[in-house]
Amino acid sequence: MAKYGLIGNNIEYSFSKTFFNSKFKKEERSDSYENFDIPDLSQFSEILLNNPKLKGLNVTIPYKESIIKCLDSIDSNAQKIGAINTIKITSEGKLIGYNTDYIGFKKSLNNLLPISKKNALVLGTGGASKAIVYTLKSLNYKVTQVSRVKKEGITTYAELNKEVMIQHQLIINCTPLGTFPNIDQYPDIPYQHITKSHLIFDLTYNPLETMFMKLSKEQGARVSNGLKMLEFQAEEAWSIWEAKNI
Numbered sequence: 551m552a553k554y555g556l557i558g559n560n561i562e563y564s565f566s567k568t569f570f571n572s573k574f575k576k577e578e579r580s581d582s583y584e585n586f587d588i589p590d591l592s593q594f595s596e597i598l599l600n601n602p603k604l605k606g607l608n609v610t611i612p613y614k615e616s617i618i619k620c621l622d623s624i625d626s627n628a629q630k631i632g633a634i635n636t637i638k639i640t641s642e643g644k645l646i647g648y649n650t651d652y653i654g655f656k657k658s659l660n661n662l663l664p665i666s667k668k669n670a671l672v673l674g675t676g677g678a679s680k681a682i683v684y685t686l687k688s689l690n691y692k693v694t695q696v697s698r699v700k701k702e703g704i705t706t707y708a709e710l711n712k713e714v715m716i717q718h719q720l721i722i723n724c725t726p727l728g729t730f731p732n733i734d735q736y737p738d739i740p741y742q743h744i745t746k747s748h749l750i751f752d753l754t755y756n757p758l759e760t761m762f763m764k765l766s767k768e769q770g771a772r773v774s775n776g777l778k779m780l781e782f783q784a785e786e787a788w789s790i791w792e793a794k795n796i
Contacts, residue, residue: 558610606791614677651681654783674724715743728760746770
């Protein structure tokens with residue numbers, strides 16, 4: 551019996567545990583999936599020590615970037631992205647990092663295209679945004695990242711005017727704003743400038759319709775949550791875990 555799990559903090563709402571344990575039950579596998587909710591990454595070594603049957607892990611907020619220093623190696627795409635969401639534990643006990651978020655997002659986005667302008671606004675600059683930016687650039691989108699804090703190459707929320715909003719018809723929320731239980735929160739953007747030409751994508755999946763999506767839909771925009779992206783990235787993670795050690 552193999553064991554898998556999710557590393558993160560405040561992850562009781564997690565999609566992954568339900569997804570994988572349902573998968574194991576359906577396929578009549580004796581494998582299990584567990585949440586490892588830790589307040590500090592220093593406890594990561596304890597998880598490995600206390601769970602010798604671990605074969606793979608997913609990684610979520612807030613450890614997608616900081617986990618890299620704990621790994622033996624990372625694959626080339628994850629290295630370019632600078633964030634990890636999947637770890638394979640080899641039969642020799644080596645920890646190899648991957649990013650399957652970009653694959654999940656790419657497949658989800660393909661189902662929603664086309665849009666007329668290949669300009670994208672990415673809300674947030676954390677670990678979740680890195681895979682999104684990487685994917686968009688690989689698809690030849692011009693990407694503008696948005697943050698509360700002014701940094702070089704980053705636009706602030708205060709700078710989002712009508713012209714910027716109209717020029718960027720794809721807007722992706724990579725922040726945790728609106729995630730359960732804080733469902734009344736939403737990114738501070740000028741929703742009045744969103745139109746029916748916009749495609750709004752929220753990485754959040756709980757609730758299925760966030761305030762970000764609702765406010766955008768009221769303006770006529772097409773909207774999508776992150777559920778399909780999660781399913782696609784989870785299946786990719788499973789393929790990595792199941793692959794024979796190279």
